[in-house]
Amino acid sequence: MSATLAVSGLVVVQAVATPAPAAAAATPGYDTICENMHTLGSLTRAGVGRARSIMAGTVDMNQYGTMRLATNPSWKPQSGLDLAGDRYMHSLHWALPLLKTGLALGDSEGLAMQRRFTAIVRDWVADNPPKKRTYWQNHPQYLGFRIGTFVCMNRLAASSIDRAWAAKQLKVELAKALAYGTYGNNTTMNLKLAAYAGAKQAGTEAQRTTLRRQALTVAARLAHSDGSDLEGAPGYGLYLGTIMHRTYNVFTAYGAASSASSIGSMIAARSNFFAAASRPDRYLETIGDTHLQRIPAGVFGSTSAAEWVRTSGASGRTPTRTYSRYAGGYTFGRSGWVAGVDTSSTFYSLRTADRYALPSHRHADTTAMTMFSDGVSWVADPGPYAYNGSSLRSAVTRRNAHSALVAPGTPNRSVYGQVKASAGSAYTHRTCVYDPGYLGSSGFELARCVYYLRGIDAVVVEDLVRSTKVSGTVQQQWVLPAGVGVRTSGHWVALSGKDANGATRSARMLTTGAPRASAGTTTAGILGQVYGASSRGSVVRVPIPVRTGKTARVVTVFTSSGTPSVARTTSGGRKALRVAVNGRATTIATSVNEFARLAAKVSFGRSKAKARVGQKVRFKARVTSLGLPAKRAKVVLQERRKGKWRKVRTLRTSKSGLAATNVKMTSKGTKRFRVVVRAKQGSKGWRTVTSVTRTVKVKKRR
Template identity: 85%
Template sequence: MRSPRSTPARARTLRRLTAAAVSATLGVSGLVVAQAATAPASTAAATPGYDTVCENMHTLGTLTRADVGRARAIMAGTVDMNQYGTMKLAANPSWKPQSGLDLAGDRYMHSLHWALPLLKTGLALGDAEGLAMQRRFTAVVRDWVADNPVKKRTYWQNHPQYLGFRIGTFVCMNRLAASSTDRAWAAAQLRVELAKGLAYGTSGNNTTMNLKLTAYAGAKQAGSQAQRTKARQQALAVAARLAHSDGSDLEGAPGYGMYLGTIMHRTYNVFTVYGASGSAASIGSMIAARGAFFTHASRPDRYLETIGDTHLQRIPSGVFPASSSAEWVRTSGASGRKPTSNYSRFAGGYAFGRSGWVAGVDTSSTFYSLRTADRYALPSHRHADTTALTVFADGVSWIADPGPYAYNGSSLRSAVVRRNAHSALIAPGSPNRSVLGQVKASATSASSDRTCVYDPGYLSGSGFELARCVYYLRTIDAVVVEDLVRSTKASGTVQQQWVLPTGVSAKASGHWVSMTGKDATGATRSARMLTSGAPRTYAGSTSAGILGQSYGVSTRGSVVRVPISVKTGKTARVVTVFTSSGSPSVARTTSSGRKALRVAVNGRAVTFSTSVNEFARLAAKVSFSRSKAKARVGQKVRFKARATSLGLPAKRAKVVLQEWRKGKWRKVRTLRASKTGRVATNVRMTSKGKKRFRVVVKAKAGSKGWRTATSGTLTVKVKKRR
């Protein structure tokens, strides 16, 4: 007698199921981006254990119709949580943290969706082994409910991420369980969980989107019409809030934007199945807009740049239209529409540029990214990475971003999210992450790109103002970085830091840094960096030079630093040129009467005006003083002010001296700043008492982009005449 595992009928069933499977092999939670399930062929839809709604509830380790290996492992007491570790499933689980799981794994234990392969595979097999799997699934979920009564559930058990997956598990049980008793029990659990799920508002991140999707399905299965309407409206609201109109994400990490995109795709599928066609159309338009963002966020090797909590990952199939530019990137040009733009800046705080779009294996293009962080980002997955730059050229990642490592609360995880781990400007102290960067210039042409970002994150702490302008000179294939640093409190040194990944070696000599690396074909490539500062190379450490671009796996690279020393009240400037196309040179010059740079690579030169002019007209700081703290009626007090922009003279400023009188600030006189940004005036004191003065710096008529700056208040104590 043949073993049940080798019967021809079983083999045919598994072959049929596997052939109809959705091709996705990614993380349990979808934190490593997972492909959303698509509607199956009609033959697959009739397969026991497969259900369109159920498949779109979760991003399992493998979205197959019958994940036999995983189910059998669970039956043997081992649950593979992928990047989060391995869970041991006892006959009577305690539901307590386990040494084989990291922090995220201990929390995902309560999602229960890892047990679904038992139900799905058990139904697909339909024999004695399959029945045992179904019974084990029922026993596991019932045991969890019994051991974790509603009134004793913790914050993390009811966190939107784990609650959402758990609701989805009960949706699958309600739709798929063979026993009507089990289906009714699952419906009762759905009604209990829905109350909590719908109580969460729409202000969360991707976890809230997943929760609202499963809550909608749960309400359709066991809830009221009011609950269905509320869950559907909440899902639409979260989707609209988490995605900017240009397709960029609000989480500060393209990988999480991609994960959100797959949840939106699953939402589209579920809305369609349940007949909510209007809501499905709204979600579909949002998905289409996101394709352009992921197109530009992809490097020439087709991986998303590892900005924020983004692992190395590619655009999944089945999410974006076959005619989209995202599909062109995913297939390396085999299908889809070839992108037409070489530069794009997104509201989520990103700028991307490249030399061009090359089909097939691309080991010739240059790509760069700049983190502007000029919009509010949810704090969970954004790093303190304003001004961070990455460069990928000739098939090599030369200047990298650290990635997220793992969500395990370790010191390494804490290190990679800090400014010190990034290829950015790093000042003494820690930046205030709630203070956003501000894009001050953004332009592109066929020959060059320009992006300038102002970073006041350190200003309230250590007193440093930072600005970075990145120019990509497409005609000579050179990335030029111009950094401006101003100290407002104390002299200090700011580091211009470049993180080089494993496999890239660097040697510094004078103002030069020579780098070598290998592309995907194994060919040796070289690149050069020229800086006006004094570069030094360092081995990677736990604070800088560690990359965690694959979950839970760290690699150690190296670091190049260029110190920028600046005195109190002064501004320092460093220019750095990177190219993989030869030997660069740089010189200061003028262009149409404006300060400019002349950059050449192997004799081919480009001259362009620099950010000195941009920043001088776009912001102002005020210093204000008076000659006397005390005076008498009839005497004059001299007031002095200086308007500067990142330490540079604000020559187009007008200064208004104001006095506080009768409950409001009133103008004393308007003054014009000199070429150095300085202004002075004498004011006669006409009455006794405490007089309060301030100055307000405004734009000269015709100027654009100014922000009004106001000084602190100065008080003069005026006594009566002698």
């Protein structure tokens, strides 16, 4: 990766512009370090129009609105800015075109621009002394951009007095930057990058070492080893990739070659993930807070899979995998890779959310699906809309806005999905995810299995629902984008749309349930895939009624290749589905037996970690399993004594799997307890499950 690939451009969420040409490095106002601090502020001469607009009192904050800049700014929220714009005001990086373009012009107009830049940043510091700065002024994102602004001022300002003043500000800001640890999201990475440059300009060697190591730690922590992100949104993983690329450039420019090499390796490892997350039209699927965007130039290597996707096959390495499951909670599958304009491939995604995700940009989207085929997005994800605190923004992050299983109640976003089965072959993809998110609120257990049958080009969705508390109805919900026509008839749903060339396309949906179509509302069927803009599509819902203690199942088939059919059958003694499209059939063993073989899930805790002889300690356990009532489980509390686990008592569980008991501590010492779950006699399909061990330290009686 070349160090000259400096990424800069406008602050568009998750987006970057084309890298600066090498020739720009020789122009006044251009600085390699400065250009890699920011994504706002055009490169020198190209920013004349923006700089002149700022001089006239208008600051274009792009999707965040327009800021009116008074001669003596008040630095208070403005009606022309959204919530993010009001906060970005304190970043000061929007003023950099005045400095850079002013230096590039080198005439009286340029001198006036440089003076105005200095007046703006000095006025902000005077009006916002360190002790009065709020959390949002010192939030990692805005603090990072502001530190970068002072770095640019320290390196570029014509006046030695201004450079020394900027160095003084850097020393103040570095103390706050160092106080932030290595937790957080992409904003922390941006902060550590800028702070490292600030420490190189005005800090100590100890600060430089700490911040360089912290930048490496954050970069490694925000991405799994398979390249997927922890943000719950591929677009923010891509944005993190651009920050990492700028970090690579800054490390290289400052001579930190080893650290630059580490960052470069991390970037390269992410290529396959972004290739897999891209639809056949080359846009990233809008999962979580990802808006419709393409992979930018200059971030990934010229021989990478991501470069092949970016150029539609003109360069880069052709991807080979058609099925990928990632630790960040994503599954992607497709029929194949087609160079050029691709209006023939099928692509689908499934949100498994089976790993910890940072909450900032992840939606409540476990089991959410999308499908794109024949050049049309048939089943969509809502995207982010805008970060303005509106009810619309709140709506698109909820489960109700997604093409997912929607149960009564509110899912717990801290309870993650669990992948129960996954496999990809030349003929069939299979991914099964278990979603216990509703257990705490309404007692529903959900499971979704998605199969892609390559031989007949069909996506099959099998949904299982179990109620542990009360009877109710879970909705199998499909959000269709604006422009997709929908017509229902019995178990059939006919879809129509147009591809990028304007050609009319069609798809069919067949379900064992009773589909109902309706127009989109502000809570379901709303899409904000372009930042700050929304559209309404339509929603198809298939109700899945289920009684307490019972399990219900619905199977749905999607295809754009013809007329589908589905029938229950057996394969190798197991329950199976025979799915056909235009007479060509594939038989797949389904998840019913597979979920029946799953062991119970058991959580276990105690009320006290310490007790005295004679006191009672309360132990609680919850046992859950999809498709098998808790009454079929034998739940035993055990204590470790004399080198063996010995039974304390058998616990009686409620319909929802809850059990509790009090145990009297009879002797002092460290006591270890656990819960073991076994199948009762005559119950097939359960494996023995053992909980984590809980320790109670017992002291002598008072």
